[in-house]
Amino acid sequence: MHDIRAIRENPAAFDAALALRNLPPVSSEILSLDADRRARIAAAEAAQAEQNKASKEAGAAKGRGDEAEFQRLRELVTAKKDETGQMQAEAAALDARLRDLLLGLPNLPLDSVPPGADENDNVEIRRWGAPRAFDFTPREHYEIEGARPGMDFETAAKLSGSRFVLLSGGVARIHRALAQFMLDLHTLEHDLTETWTPVLVLSEMMEGTGQLPKFGEDSYQTREGWWLIPTAEVTLTNIVNGSLIEHDYLPRRYVAHSQCFRSEAGSAGRDTAGMLRQHQFEKVEMVSITDAASGVAEHARMTRCAETVLERLGLPYRTMVLCGGDMGFGARITHDLEVWLPGQGKYREISSVSYCGDFQARRMNARYRPEAGGKPEFVHTLNGSGLAVGRTLIAVLENGQQEDGSVILPEALHPYLGGRTRLGADGRLA
Structure with a gap:
């Protein structure tokens, strides 16, 4: 607003x-x-x-x-x-x-946002890690022999239609371990408060964070009128909806692991193979509520939180600042983290970290009392994936794959897998 x-x-x-x-x-x-x-x-x-x-x-x-x-x-x-x-x-x-x-009008970009029409005009600001040199042709995640037994698209299609997956066995456990690892990292080292939220919300909450009225077709609504959240950004940000809070309450930093639901209305024909683009997926989402003076610094901090997840997992990535034509509706500036996927031979987006200024707060009427007194001001909000769990699973499988169809797993996950270090070619953890 x-x-x-x-x-x-x-x-x-x-x-x-x-x-x-x-x-x-x-x-x-x-x-x-x-x-x-x-x-x-x-x-x-x-x-x-x-x-x-x-x-x-x-x-x-x-x-x-x-x-x-x-x-x-x-x-x-x-x-x-x-x-x-x-x-x-x-x-x-x-x-x-x-x-x-x-x-219906999007947020205004910061002056530092580069001009451009689409993703081809985004600007790389740094990268970490070197893509691994394979002595065989790397496969995409759904082609890796050890992953195939635990990644069932046919049964999921029978249950729900296209763009769903049924995970089982070792793959399902790695998926769960990734979410637990991310939550522990963010809560124990990054000072975020773990939060569990509903996945059904009222229309006012979707409007508060900018999903409505413009992007209703991108989400799912129940017959009773609730909306399935496209990300926990909706619930975490709306914690302060309609609130007038004291300055010493800020900043508030939340993290939540949740199911997310998107209709992918504008993605027909894109990434139809595998689980890169699904109607139902999981994310570990970060949200910060801060004052007007701290927003830009908080954006850098949140970006660093997401980058740290990839570094601990040993996954090569690059950080991009999105151009004006590629930014999301509610953002003033966005950093995209793109992880290297050897099966595709390219970097793919795994996290978007956005600073929204007071754009969402005006829609939510969320304010704080300035420390020095005076008239209440609107809070500033930020959100970012820390990370998308399914896409991180894809990256772990593809970057760790071996010629025999097994997968060597990142050391950071070993404690969450009972000390197991490898997904065998038979789909079992070892």
Whole structure:
């Protein structure tokens, strides 16, 4: 959500920021609606004042027995009451149109965001680890002999249709171990508070973080009206929905392991093989709630938390800053972590870490009292994957694969696997 006062004060800057997202200027439309709305409000207030004045004068006329004047003033009171109602109704309709327009506009990028149209214009800022040199042709995760027994797409399709997987045996345990490892790392070393949240939420919560109204087709809604969360960003961020909190409560840093659900409405034909793009998947999600001065530094901190997961697992990756045309709806700046997948011979996104400023907070009406006192301010929010569990499983399998179909597993996972270090070619842990 955008601050209408900021648009009034500097419409050119607002349009320039939208241009970085390759969007046309819209400030003139916003300001026209805003002016019409304010004019109706002023007209309603003027008519209300005239109604009150005429009502008072009618009482006086009745008191002195001037029936004709009394009737004239009564008619004026009725007319001004109707006019007030009409102006209020028109103002409310214009306000709804203005709100819908503002709700449909994405966040404004920071000045440091590079220009560009799509992922091809994203900028690499660093990389870690060297891709392994294989003495055989590396396979994709679903082709690795040791992974195939525990990765059943046919049964999942029978149960649920396409873009689902049924994990079992050693693969399922590695998947679970990855989530436990991530949670322990974030809670014990990164000072995040482990949180367990619902996966069904109200429409207001989806609107608060920006999934609604614009992206409803990307998520699933039940007949009862609940929405299945696309990520725990929705629930963790909305913890402060409608709240006024004290400054010393900040920053709040949450982490949650949850099921996530996405319709993948815009991904027809993309990544249909394997489990890279699923309707149901798991993520370990990080969310920070902070004050206005700390947001950029918190973004760097959160990015580092996600990078550390990959480094502990020994997975080569690169960190990208997304260009204006590739950023998500609610972000002011986003870092994507892309892990090396030898089966595809390319880096693929495994985490997006975004700083949203006060964009979500305005939608949620989430504020804090400044430490030095004064008027409450909107909190600033951040979110990031720490990491997507299924994609991390893919990376572990592909980077650790051996020519005989077995997989050597990262040392960091050994304690979570009862000391087992390898997924055998038969699909069993050893």
